[in-house]
Amino acid sequence: MTAVIKILGWESEGLRCPDHEVNCCHENGTPYAVSLIQMPNGTGKTTTLTLLRAALSGVLPEDVHAFKKRDFDSNYGSFSLRLLLNELRVTIVMRFDFQRGSVQFKTTRGSGQVEGFDPPAEFKRFLSAEFVNFFVFDGELAQHLLDRRQVHAESVIETLFQINSLRMVADDIRDYWDSKTDRNGATEDKALTRRKNKVAALRERLGQLERAKKHALQLREDLGAEIAKKQQEYQSEIGKEESRDRELTEAQARLDDAAARVDELAADVLDCMRDPQALSSVFARELRDLKVGLDRVKLPEEAAREFFEELAGEDFCICGRPINEHVSVVIRERAQQYLGSDDVSLLNSLKSAIQEAIGDSVDSASNKLSRDNSELGRLVAERQSARTRLKNLRDQASDADPKVKDAAESIVDLERRLQSITEILQQYDDKDESKRDEDTTGILIIKHRLEDAERKAGEIADTLILKNKRDILTKILDKAYNNARRLIIEEICADANRLISAIMPHNDILIDRVDRCLVLGGQEGASAGETLSVAYAFLATLFNRSDHQLPFVVDSPAGPIDLGARPKIGELVPRLTDQFIAFTISSEREGFVPRLKSAAKGDAMFTTIFRREAVSASYVPSDVSRSETRDGVAIIGETFFNQFQLDSEE
Amino acid sequence: MAIDPKMTEAIEDAVSESGQPTSLATSIVAWVSAITSGKEDPHDPTMAARRADVLYSEALPTIEIEGLT
Numbered sequence: 204m205t206a207v208i209k210i211l212g213w214e215s216e217g218l219r220c221p222d223h224e225v226n227c228c229h230e231n232g233t234p235y236a237v238s239l240i241q242m243p244n245g246t247g248k249t250t251t252l253t254l255l256r257a258a259l260s261g262v263l264p265e266d267v268h269a270f271k272k273r274d275f276d277s278n279y280g281s282f283s284l285r286l287l288l289n290e291l292r293v294t295i296v297m298r299f300d301f302q303r304g305s306v307q308f309k310t311t312r313g314s315g316q317v318e319g320f321d322p323p324a325e326f327k328r329f330l331s332a333e334f335v336n337f338f339v340f341d342g343e344l345a346q347h348l349l350d351r352r353q354v355h356a357e358s359v360i361e362t363l364f365q366i367n368s369l370r371m372v373a374d375d376i377r378d379y380w381d382s383k384t385d386r387n388g389a390t391e392d393k394a395l396t397r398r399k400n401k402v403a404a405l406r407e408r409l410g411q412l413e414r415a416k417k418h419a420l421q422l423r424e425d426l427g428a429e430i431a432k433k434q435q436e437y438q439s440e441i442g443k444e445e446s447r448d449r450e451l452t453e454a455q456a457r458l459d460d461a462a463a464r465v466d467e468l469a470a471d472v473l474d475c476m477r478d479p480q481a482l483s484s485v486f487a488r489e490l491r492d493l494k495v496g497l498d499r500v501k502l503p504e505e506a507a508r509e510f511f512e513e514l515a516g517e518d519f520c521i522c523g524r525p526i527n528e529h530v531s532v533v534i535r536e537r538a539q540q541y542l543g544s545d546d547v548s549l550l551n552s553l554k555s556a557i558q559e560a561i562g563d564s565v566d567s568a569s570n571k572l573s574r575d576n577s578e579l580g581r582l583v584a585e586r587q588s589a590r591t592r593l594k595n596l597r598d599q600a601s602d603a604d605p606k607v608k609d610a611a612e613s614i615v616d617l618e619r620r621l622q623s624i625t626e627i628l629q630q631y632d633d634k635d636e637s638k639r640d641e642d643t644t645g646i647l648i649i650k651h652r653l654e655d656a657e658r659k660a661g662e663i664a665d666t667l668i669l670k671n672k673r674d675i676l677t678k679i680l681d682k683a684y685n686n687a688r689r690l691i692i693e694e695i696c697a698d699a700n701r702l703i704s705a706i707m708p709h710n711d712i713l714i715d716r717v718d719r720c721l722v723l724g725g726q727e728g729a730s731a732g733e734t735l736s737v738a739y740a741f742l743a744t745l746f747n748r749s750d751h752q753l754p755f756v757v758d759s760p761a762g763p764i765d766l767g768a769r770p771k772i773g774e775l776v777p778r779l780t781d782q783f784i785a786f787t788i789s790s791e792r793e794g795f796v797p798r799l800k801s802a803a804k805g806d807a808m809f810t811t812i813f814r815r816e817a818v819s820a821s822y823v824p825s826d827v828s829r830s831e832t833r834d835g836v837a838i839i840g841e842t843f844f845n846q847f848q849l850d851s852e853e
Numbered sequence: 854m855a856i857d858p859k860m861t862e863a864i865e866d867a868v869s870e871s872g873q874p875t876s877l878a879t880s881i882v883a884w885v886s887a888i889t890s891g892k893e894d895p896h897d898p899t900m901a902a903r904r905a906d907v908l909y910s911e912a913l914p915t916i917e918i919e920g921l922t
Contacts, residue, residue, distance in 0.1 A: 364857045365889040372884055379905035672912040679867045686863035
């Protein structure tokens with residue numbers, strides 16, 4: 204945001220300078236482009252400038268007593284500065300307590316006053332002790348611009364052009380990375396290596412198990428085929444003896460039939476055992492008692508109330524009898540007895556279910572289960588008998604024919620191996636999660652563990668990619684920050700040097716670079732006038748380049764400058780800023796003030812301030828605009844300003 | 854205030870030298886412009902995260918992670 208700072212005026216009372224008030228504004232409240240305050244040396248120019256810096260930065264020099272008015276009994280003093288910060292009027296008041304040696308700041312914004320120095324946040328970066336020195340300065344500060352121990356010109360450039368915003372973006376980029384990652388000590392690289400090893404081990408284990416399962420499945424298929432082949436051989440040998448073959452076929456059929464009936468009835472019995480009333484008549488009795496004990500059925504209130512209301516309004520009941528007024532009232536009154544909560548539906552369902560399950564007799568279900576159990580025992584015995592009969596027939600066949608025996612033995616052997624393979628295959632469906640990876644045979648478990656490990660490794664990989672991007676972005680921003688600073692400083696130096704050449708064409712003095720301070724090229728040192736000119740040129744370039752509008756307050760703006768260069772400085776100053784405030788003495792008017800006023804298109808204010816005792820009353824014409832305090836006189840007007848001839852009061 | 858042209862130039866050069874897409878430079882310039890113009894509070898973490906998200910999505914990684922596919 205563009206910052207516009209204007210000084211509207213100030214007032215000093217009880218301090219080392221004469222009590223005075225300066226108004227930098229036209230009657231309509233807009234500040235003059237140029238405000239010239241003429242004060243002879245010793246009147247308190249330096250004090251006033253120091254107070255302005257303090258009020259603009261909130262920082263006061265340590266020696267508070269140095270501001271106490273001489274030969275003055277009061278222990279209190281005050282300085283208030285009126286500002287316009289963009290559109291907001293702000294007043295900074297400093298109250299001096301010389302007894303305690305303290306200064307209290309107060310800030311008024313609009314109608315509210317707060318303790319302390321509290322300008323709007325967006326102006327704080329300009330209203331700091333370091334920055335204020337660049338727009339409230341004197342010959343001494345101009346010298347400081349060339350002294351790396353005194354200033355940090357680069358930081359002012361950074362502040363003015365907000366080059367630091369690139370650093371702020373870089374910080375946000377790092378914060379974003381921090382918020383997206385959970386760093387618990389181990390580096391991401393190590394964690395990724397660990398995860399990748401885990402993924403590789405699980406993949407290897409899964410491959411082993413899947414290969415082993417495939418092999419077992421193939422073996423089972425081969426064994427099945429072998430068994431089928433042997434059974435065919437066996438049947439073929441058996442079939443050579445017709446009567447035995449028939450007997451074996453019949454025995455096998457009987458066994459199959461018995462086994463089927465056992466399976467069917469066993470399934471029925473299992474189903475039946477799930478009903479408690481079938482396990483024991485005690486359960487059936489208790490359930491029936493529960494049903495009887497439940498409240499008499501009531502109708503769901505929501506649905507039934509409307510029915511009774513409509514019925515009471517009819518001429519005839521559903522039984523055909525007429526409904527008169529008395530009956531209608533009775534229906535409405537008795538309806539309540541039949542209305543229950545909506546939960547009644549559930550209770551009705553429960554009672555129906557009990558009735559359906561128990562039936563008329565509490566013993567019927569348990570009796571049926573008992574009968575089925577007896578029948579199942581009989582069928583199992585029958586199946587066993589059929590199995591024994593078949594085995595005996597087979598044994599007889601084997602004894603009678605060695606080929607049949609061989610085939611039978613082969614089948615038994617193959618079936619044993621098939622059983623073994625089937626058990627092995629069951630291991631691959633193991634659901635036990637407690638075993639370590641290398642001991643787990645459950646393929647599904649290993650697959651889930653592999654998916655989990657791959658996901659975690661993927662997360663770390665994403666983190667590494669993010670870290671890589673963070674490094675790229677911060678590197679770009681760091682490089683952009685350094686380049687932007689260098690490019691802007693180079694351009695400011697080049698522009699400032701063009702101005703310096705115009706102001707001092709014969710001095711061979713130029714800014715070589717900015718290295719904390721301004722480093723001059725061409726010669727070792729510079730005179731006070733040269734230094735001030737360089738400072739003007741540098742600051743003019745700096746502030747012109749920026750969109751921010753800051754006032755420019757200078758002590759002795761032309762004093763040390765050669766008469767030949769003064770007009771050029773006078774022309775330059777209004778280009779520096781929209782508001783120029785200067786503290787002058789009479790001897791620096793020549794060659795400077797006329798050109799300054801002309802460059803400002805006449806928008807200039809002239810005030811002369813001196814101590815009452817310094818000038819005799821007859822020196823001041825009676826027709827000038829004046830304001831007097833207990834120890835100071837302020838004369839407003841250009842004529843008196845130009846006539847005033849007093850450089851020093853002491 | 855608007856972003857200084859030299860800042861834009863420095864950002865574009867840094868992005869280009871890093872082999873990153875020009876859209877990344879555009880996004881950085883937009884973010885810095887929003888801060889310097891006062892349109893965006895640089896201390897607003899939600900807005901900063903949103904801007905950072907754009908920059909991270911536009912930056913091209915210079916590493917490849919092998920062994921996970």
